[in-house]
Structure formats: structure tokens, C-alpha cells
Amino acid sequence: MAKKRIAIPKQTEKRAFQEVGSACAFCRESEIASLQVHHIDGDPSNNDLENLIVVCSNCHGKITEGVTSQADVMMQKRMVQAGALGDTSKPAGNSVTVNVSNESSFKGDVANTINKFTSPKAPKIQHPEGSIGANLEMKGYIDYLITRYFDFRKADRSYGRKTPFSHAVIHKNIQAEFGFKTFFIPEDRFSALVDYLQGCIDRTILAKNNRAKGRRCYHSFDEHGKKA
Numbered sequence: 001m002a003k004k005r006i007a008i009p010k011q012t013e014k015r016a017f018q019e020v021g022s023a024c025a026f027c028r029e030s031e032i033a034s035l036q037v038h039h040i041d042g043d044p045s046n047n048d049l050e051n052l053i054v055v056c057s058n059c060h061g062k063i064t065e066g067v068t069s070q071a072d073v074m075m076q077k078r079m080v081q082a083g084a085l086g087d088t089s090k091p092a093g094n095s096v097t098v099n100v101s102n103e104s105s106f107k108g109d110v111a112n113t114i115n116k117f118t119s120p121k122a123p124k125i126q127h128p129e130g131s132i133g134a135n136l137e138m139k140g141y142i143d144y145l146i147t148r149y150f151d152f153r154k155a156d157r158s159y160g161r162k163t164p165f166s167h168a169v170i171h172k173n174i175q176a177e178f179g180f181k182t183f184f185i186p187e188d189r190f191s192a193l194v195d196y197l198q199g200c201i202d203r204t205i206l207a208k209n210n211r212a213k214g215r216r217c218y219h220s221f222d223e224h225g226k227k228a
Contacts, residue, residue, distance in 0.1 A: 005044035008037060008052070016052045019080050024056035026068070026076060028085070036060050040073055041154060050168060053077050069143040070150055071182070074171060133183030138190050141224045142182065145197040146170060148218050152204040159205040170200065194221065 008016075016037055023030040034056040041051055053073065055063065062068040079085060127133030132142060149170060174182050177196060178189060185193055198218060201207050207217045 006047060008047045012047055012049055012052070013037060015049055016054050019049075020054045020085060022054075023085075024059055025053050025080050025085065026055055026059040029056040029058070031056070034058075038063060038073070040070070040077060041150060043154065050077075053080065069147060071143045071146040074146075074168065075183070078168060078171065127183050130187055131180075131183065132185050132187055132190055132193065135187055135190075137221075137225055138187065139183060141221050142190075142193065142197065144224055145194065145201065145218060146182075149197060149201050149204075152201055152206045152217070155206045156204050159209075161205055 017035070021030075022032065022035070024035065029035070035054055036057060038053050038055050038060055039046060039051055040053060043051070053076065059068065063073055127139075132138045171182050174185075174193070174196070178185050178193065180186070182193075201217050202211075210217050
């Protein structure tokens, strides 16, 4: 059953916009009419600031379509909280200069100087060579498992699980366990990270119910690579 949308308190919405400097958390678009508040866990009734991130309509579409993964959204939220998005300033509008040498003899020859200014984009996270984040196949599977875990934790609410859940917690726990941020973990620790995340999923109520009914909770890394 879909969650009922609850209006975001004005103070919370203001803080969400302040976090990103009133610009999209991803592409840094600052046109106010394009900016929207995205609920990271997909629950429109969860208006905790931790669950909100301001994005433009274009980036919002990429999130809802799955082009931008939930794990990437959470990573960007952490950058927002750390104040690591960079400058959002840009000139107010476009500058256009038109020079006409002699108005009385003007025959259509116009020298135009058009300067187009765009806002700077947030720096792209560069994962070092040999890390999971630099390996597309490994990163894709970890993204999948993290998203799967988020979905199972959300489903646990319908079973009456009341334990507070924050999307940032899984990444904090991973860093505490492995000594690196999620996608900076070395490739040789990939199997250990997979076991860790699968274990997190297995401990959810939904996963236990699925196992009792003979249902799988996730596919393997090899199977993931064959899915298109």
C-alpha cells in the first residue's frame, strides 16, 4: 500500500535547500522553478531532513527511472552534509553584446558577441584504481545489494518493525567494518563486502519470511552480470 504524502514542514524544506545552496545536489542547476525535494527512501511521509535531498527535475527523473542508483543518491547526500558540493554562484543571466558600426548604413551586417554562462557542476567522485567504485561490474552489484537492503528494511515496517532506520547508517557501518567508504574499498575485499551486505538483507524480517517460503532474496554476482 502506497504511503500517503505528507507536506514537508517549511522549516525542514528551507534547511534542505540551504544544505545544497539552493542548487541541484547533482548537476548544480540553480533555476528555482526546476528544483524539487526528493524523498531518498521513496516514502513521501518520511520528511526527516536525513531523508531529503534537493534536485532539479532532470536529475529527479534519472533517480526515479533508476539511471541514478539509490546508493549514488545516498553518497551524494553525504557529500551535501559534508559541504563538499563546491560553489554554486553564477552570473545573473546571459550576456549578449551587439555592435553596429554605422546605424544609418546598416544593411544587416551585425557583429554579435554572445557569452553563455553556466553554473559549475559538482565535482565527480573519482574512485582510485583497484577500488570497487572503479570497477563497474562490482560497483553495480554493490549498488544492487544496498538498494535491495533498503527495500527490505522498508518492507519490514509492514511487519511492525519499529527500529529507526536511516539510509546513511549502512554506509557508516560499512566504513566502520572495512575502514573505507563503501566504494573506496579495495577490490580484493569485494567478496567480504558482498557477504556483509547479504547478511544485512538476511537479517530482515522479510528475508526470513522469504526463506521460510523457499524464496530467494537476491541474485548472485555472476547472475547480476548476465542481466541486461
